[in-house]
Amino acid sequence: MTETTSAPRVLPRFLSAGDTALVVEFGETVDPVVNRRVMQLGDAARAAEIPGLVDLVPTFRSLLVHYDPLVTSRGAVEASLRGLLSDRDSEAKEGRLWEFPTLYGSEFGPDLEDVAKRTSLTPERVVELHAGTDYKVYMMGFMPGLAYLGIIPKELELPRRSEPRVRVPAGSVSIAINLTNVYSDESPGGWHLLGRTPVRLFDLQRDPPILLAAGDRVRFRSVAKDAYDDLAERVKSGDTSFHPVDAGESA
């Protein structure tokens, strides 16, 4: 994954994904312009209520379109989507802004020291850089509620761990390559763990269960242990409600 600064204005490619889906590919990299084009087409396709369209999966750089071939055909879906392609990039709609209280380092972020060493920075500087940037949700994926956030400051870029962990606790705030994420549940994982937030990204008892959506913005705020514990206690007692600090333009 490499970041490019500008994606040329070319038509996306329509790729086969079997007989019930197709992929509209805008690029092959993690790039804010490419991602915005994916979202733009996804929003337009959702609004257009294309007959036979079953589901849309927007990703970093492509839109997977599931359709029912008994109702429509690949050709008809492709024609509808081509009709929705805009020749201009829309103004990026400001998504909701979330601020996640995060306890960096110690057993909550067991890789902080290692990341500092490998990036030739102090642990304090790693936290400052990670918490000092507003990220965008490029994609939801991997497991329920998990969001891929980017793009992290260049100084923090590292490949994934060579030995993935078997068990990463829910709420772990981590980085790999040019991205950061919060593990929405306990899971195996190969990213570097910088800290932990008590915010629950996925809770079936909450409405809606999934907190973040593609296009949202996220920032991490470094908090002390007692502030972390207060929120963790509230979450543990069953109150997993959490609200954005800015409702964005979609509200």
Next chain:
Amino acid sequence: MDPVSLRIANRLAGSSDGAAALEVGGPGVELLVDADVVTISAAGPDMVWRIDGVSVAPNASRTITRGATVTLRPGRGAVYLYVGVHCGIDVPHVFGSSSFHVRSGVGGLAGQPLAVGDVIPVKARSSPELELDGSLVHHADDSVIRVIEGPQSEHFSPAAWETLLSTPYRISARSDRMGVRLEGSTLTHTDKGYNIVSDGIALGSIQVPGNGQPIVLGADRQTTGGYPKIAVIARADMFRFAQRPPGATVRFQSISAEQGADALRRLVGYLDRLVLRSALPVLNSERLLGLNLIDGGVWE
């Protein structure tokens, strides 16, 4: 994993197509009836079932009463069988589905896989006993699986595509509802490599990680992934593929998306024309006494 057998099980039980049913894999299951009366069905290729030790026709439904023991085993040449219950199994819908997703613990009975001693909530009602007229559609050329080009076919050379279509692949025992691993000739990536920036994954996608051994992504697949997908199994063949047991081989045959849609149309036509016939009436005084004659009478 096999929506065709699932649908047949629900039809046999007199339930709607979307009713919640049991998917039974591995060595099978033994159920004890803890309701006054219930009509249950079982469907799957070569499946075997017994009620109180007495063998029952495959792909059929039976009305049974409290205390009866039902043993069910998937066919030796298959993986899954499906147990339908009249009116469906009573589980809440999560995200519009009554399915259970093992990895995330979403859905099903309190987010857990079934374990010995669990009680499966059902509405205790009876419905006519039925049998499938004819055999399941599963056996027609079941080792030939049709595929359509995948979104990252450019990550493979024409030789790799040729290998996929001309050599057999064996189903690995390390397979589950998320991914079915295949063992066979290595599929070599071009210099575009085996890491892609993640994109969406359609059901039946054949992804090829660095070791060149393909993995077919099933019903519990992740929504997105970072390995190139060389091909996608035709939706009309996915149920037959899912029923191929570990150690069995498959051969892939290339078709177009349009041909895939035609095949799916024929499969739906088969399901629409399914003939269910009444099971032979076996009435004796013990059964009559056990049946609920007040709600709806005996159905034979």
